[in-house]
Amino acid sequence: xxxxxxxxxxxxxxxxxxxxxxxxxxxxxxxxxxxxxxxxxxxxxxxxxxxxxxxxxxxxxxxxxxxxxxxxxxxxxxxxxxxxxxxxxxxxxxxxxxx
Numbered sequence: 559x560x561x562x563x564x565x566x567x568x569x570x571x572x573x574x575x576x577x578x579x580x581x582x583x584x585x586x587x588x589x590x591x592x593x594x595x596x597x598x599x600x601x602x603x604x605x606x607x608x609x610x611x612x613x614x615x616x617x618x619x620x621x622x623x624x625x626x627x628x629x630x631x632x633x634x635x636x637x638x639x640x641x642x643x644x645x646x647x648x649x650x651x652x653x654x655x656x657x
Contacts, residue, residue, distance in 0.1 A: 594608070
């Protein structure tokens with residue numbers, strides 16, 4: 559279970575940086591349904607399968623939001639760094655720029 563949870567977290571964080579929320583929600587729902595079917599086919603009870611699926615879905619959604627937050631924070635920092643570096647490269651001649 560730990561390996562599958564780590565895979566789910568890694569995929570969800572990567573998805574937070576690359577795909578839209580509706581696409582991830584569709585992907586997560588289909589993946590959880592597939593996991594539930596596999597768990598039921600292995601002989602677990604229906605309530606155990608539902609509980610595991612809900613745990614996986616919550617873990618996926620939280621990881622997606624964490625990835626989305628981290629990626630947007632990183633993007634914001636890159637834009638800010640780029641803006642500051644352009645301002646620092648301007649020559650300090652005391653003359654007004656033409657344009």
